[in-house]
Amino acid sequence: xxxxxxxxxxxxLEQYPNYASIVKYPMDLSTIQARLESHFYRxxxxxxxxxxxxxINAFEYNLPKSDIVRNASVVSxxxxxxxxxxxxxxxxxxxxxxxxxYRIQDEKEEDEPKPKKTKxxxxxxxxxxxxxxxxxxxxxxxxxxxxxxxxxxxxxxxxxxxxxxxPEDANLFIDLANNITRxxxxxxxxxxxxxxxxxxxxxxxxxEQISASCSTLFDKIK
Numbered sequence: 001x002x003x004x005x006x007x008x009x010x011x012x013l014e015q016y017p018n019y020a021s022i023v024k025y026p027m028d029l030s031t032i033q034a035r036l037e038s039h040f041y042r043x044x045x046x047x048x049x050x051x052x053x054x055x056i057n058a059f060e061y062n063l064p065k066s067d068i069v070r071n072a073s074v075v076s077x078x079x080x081x082x083x084x085x086x087x088x089x090x091x092x093x094x095x096x097x098x099x100x101x102y103r104i105q106d107e108k109e110e111d112e113p114k115p116k117k118t119k120x121x122x123x124x125x126x127x128x129x130x131x132x133x134x135x136x137x138x139x140x141x142x143x144x145x146x147x148x149x150x151x152x153x154x155x156x157x158x159x160x161x162x163x164x165x166x167p168e169d170a171n172l173f174i175d176l177a178n179n180i181t182r183x184x185x186x187x188x189x190x191x192x193x194x195x196x197x198x199x200x201x202x203x204x205x206x207x208e209q210i211s212a213s214c215s216t217l218f219d220k221i222k
Contacts, residue, residue: 001095003071004029007054022061027053029075044083045192051079074098 010028011019020026027050034040041047058072081094088094 004075006068007075023057025053043195047083048080051076
């Protein structure tokens with residue numbers, strides 16, 4: 001499908017050298033296919049996570065309203081529908097369902113009332129007796145804002161850790177969270193939590209085994 005064309009292979013880092021510094025978990029359809037064929041995934045939720053990252057990565061790297069982000073969202077939703085409808089072999093029908101969902105969503109957004117346009121600012125003329133005051137106000141504001149740039153910079157750098165905790169764009173994180181959980185109900189979330197705890201326990205056991213093996217090896221070396 002044309003909509004999936006941009007997500008068939010890994011992003012070319014020669015064409016987009018800063019991609020790796022922005023996207024922490026690159027994902028594409030060929031990687032998912034290879035992982036499925038090699039039985040890499042232990043749970044369906046892991047496949048769903050990789051599929052969701054096609055949209056998440058596109059959203060992080062591109063403009064939110066761009067066509068590539070829209071296509072990535074469609075591809076992710078379509079793949080999730082395919083995963084959750086194992087008995088259905090009609091991918092085109094599922095694709096039409098996803099497109100219909102987006103069409104309805106677009107119509108709702110168009111029907112929403114648009115914000116009223118603000119009345120354009122009228123500038124005073126020299127014949128207006130208050131023109132001096134109108135010119136003076138923005139000057140006073142700018143003076144106040146630039147009163148002590150050193151103090152402003154000190155305040156901004158007072159606690160860089162706290163600043164880093166605040167998202168630069170809250171909407172981005174909200175959209176990403178919604179994308180991950182929009183198809184999940186309470187039972188699925190609890191199941192994912194249980195799976196995550198099992199994986200952590202398994203990793204802990206493997207780390208203990210590695211640690212014991214290393215200790216034995218060091219004893220032999222001594």
